[in-house]
Amino acid sequence: MGDRAKILAEVVLATAVVAAVLAGAEAAAALGPWGVEVGGLAVVLAMVGLPLALARYHHWQWDVLAMDPALPRAVLAGLLASAVILPPFFVGYDVLQVQVFGRSRGAGSGLPGWQWWLEQAAVQLAAIALPEEMFFRGYVQGRLQPLFPPGRPLLRVPMGLAALLANLGFAAVHLVAVPAPHRLLVFFPGLLFAWLRTLTHSAVASAVCHACCNLALAAAVRLYG
Secondary structure, eight states: OOHHHHHHHHHHHHHHHHHHHHHHHHHHHTTOHHHHHHHHHHHHHHHHHHHHHHHHHHTOOGGGGTOOSOHHHHHHHHHHHHHHHHHHHHHHHHHIIIIISOOOBTOSSOOOOHHHHHHHHHIIIIIIIHHHHIIIIIIIHHHHTTTSOOOSEETTEEOOHHHHHHHHHHHHHHHHHSOSGGGGGGHHHHHHHHHHHHHHTOHHHHHHHHHHHHHHHHHHHTTBO
């Protein structure tokens, strides 16, 4: 087996392992609160542990996982991207809820207090966005990039098949948790995360933006009934 085939097989196998762990976590969640916690921890360990184990096995440097650039700059890039994308998101979400689904503004449970925001921000970043971005944008996209060099620039950032394939895996794995077609819509914000990771060379930047988007959606859901 050539090097190209070995890399592709490694990426497919690693993604399959993550999907299997996620399926097990969903099954454990049905057993009660302890199952949710154990399952969630297993998914985080798989998404973070697999890239780290492979990095150690291949003797990669840490920056191969797209975690090495200056942390403050990466966080700032993620926040700036969120500030640009979230206002049109809220407009579109409002149109969808009111005009398409016929729901009323302000009829939901409403925005909670600051404790909810802090808790949700921590959960979204540490338990969801950072592990997912480390695996799909740091490991998968980074591992495939030498095989599929970036092509035409998108908003001055060269994007290629590596980012597209990583994002397809990102969307497909979401079907494991909730096997419904609408879950594939995460492909589109995933393109933003892939673009941001390529722009900054950092999965931290895409993780911050990912967490902000998840937090914004969790808040928006509470505003309509």
